[in-house]
Amino acid sequence: MLQHSSQPEPLSVSIEKVADGSPHDFRVALDGRTLDAEIELAADGSGWIRMGGKVVRFFGNRRSDDVQVWYGGQVYDFKKIDANGPNAAKAGGAMMPELIAPMPGTILRILVADGDSLSAHQPLIIMESMKMEMTISAPAVGRVKEITCSEGELVEMGALLVRLDHTVEDEEADE
């Protein structure tokens, strides 16, 4: 399963080599559809896909479960999730449940409180780093579980700032 960074639902994607085909022949299942493609993947992560009579170039970068694809001037970020794993059951389970400081800096303002419901891209925290103000926003719809920093605090890069909960609907259904 693959979770695209801007889409709430993970996609079921599987790929297998065509048993009696050339080394480049693959069959890809995408949410119920099946596509046949010739794929050439070079050692540097770049490659070519021939599919439906069209040949295209792509560049890929994989770091453990993070897969990044450049195609046609756009970059797409995916997270690979185990179909049987704990995150797979919940949509959005692969979304960052914790927001960390992307740079070392000072927390200028905290715009939300514990328990607040959030809309996607809602600003949460304003911090200052490298003489620039930056806004840290909610990656998706959810709720603030816990704020773990305070205004005026100097934080290191990677410091935990906010714990989020993206499983709001599930919980509300349970209540």
Place this chain on the structure above:
Amino acid sequence: MFKKVLIANRGEIAVRITNTLQQMGIAAVAVHSEPDRWGLHVRRADEAYALDGETAADTYLRIDRIIDIAKSCGADAIHPGYGFLSENAEFAQACSDAGIVFIGPSPDVIRKMGDKMIAKTTLAEAGVPVVPGYWDEGHADVATLEKEAERIGYPVLVKAAAGGGGKGMRIAKDVKELRSGIDIARRESASAFGDDRVFLEKYVTSPRHVEFQVFGDSVGNAVHMFERECSIQRRYQKIIEESPSPALSPKLREEMGAAAVQAAQALGYSGAGTVEFILDASGAFYFLEVNTRLQVEHPITEMRLQLDLVRLQLEVAAGMPLPFEQADLNPCGHAFECRIYAEDATRGFLPSVGAIRHFDAPVGANIRLDSGVQAGDEVSVYYDPMLAKLAVWGQTREEALARMAWALRRFVVTGVTTNIAFMAAVLADPAFVRGVYDTHFLDSFRADGPAELPDEVLVAAAMLGREKKSTVRGAQSEAQTSTPSPWRDAGHWRSA
């Protein structure tokens, strides 16, 4: 001419200066911080010396260390690039005290232009238009301020003398708003800064940022090299520039160019400088500031004039006169520059750090790349996240715009997030295409990401996410997938 020049900078500008030095047969000396030890500017240089430390303050801003290195390696001049020490009068003075030529204007000019009030007064005295305003030194009464606002013309900006960051600042469209604005600004300022003095300034509606490249030499010549339109800004930083400006008529260009030369002459300016103006919708323009250095966006000027500004800087610094007069400068065609930043435009332009995996830039006639990085480099938290500048030239604006749009579409960077797709979206905006924009353009601009995921992307992602044989087998798998190069045996397919 100099034999050896030290470049007190890093990244793309250090590489760009190195290129010109080497073409002129001058040895290029790099200095570098610890995180930059394998940087492109170090690898391209003829000699490189370490500035021990990581932060800018410990490295590229260390005047004493840089002068020591220049002396011990026998450099006869220092090029400061832009940023860091480039507009530091103390550094320019320290160079000259050490008998090393500072490539830039005199310490006195740098000092004057570094102080906004002095810069404004100096140039106003020289006849350069400045933003009209009124400075209330002695707690003027409201009636006086009303009269002054009338003279300046509404809308006016009421600013707290001690203010900053928007505190104690109000826009007033008429006398009624002025009264309440003064009241609020005074109250806010008194409580925040313990100072209730205010000043008035004309509020420029729909402002465009248009700057003129100027060049002076040590024998009193000064020319302008036409304008650069720099209104596409985020966080007060330019990201897309073009030349010529779509907003200037030939008459206005002539007026602004003359004002820029007037400024350079008034200062006795030597070397490369930029006179920045703010231009309103009616065509009125006001002096903003003088940048006493080479500007980031200088390539678009070079492309239109077929000049190498770094070479000219070196020649002027070596005491040579400018090799041309104003009438010899005839710019040709249209040029754009896009600044490639490692940042996420969808998350408030948050800088993105990490290792660059692919860095595959478009190439072709009339496409220029000034890059400070290459594939495999690490983008660190220590410095400005600008990776490179992409510039294109075309016979017409339309041609140049099409070329830039193509080049951005073809520019591959993976490993870190960049603003490439965001800039492509700006270039495709109908108002931008018509050339109708001001410095507020990006405030309201939203780039839509791709509407849906193309099948090709999903196929590529599936292929990249495919586990290798060894992974399926066992315990070492996790360590292996997290190594930086999981592609080594990508040709080794798992049998399905």
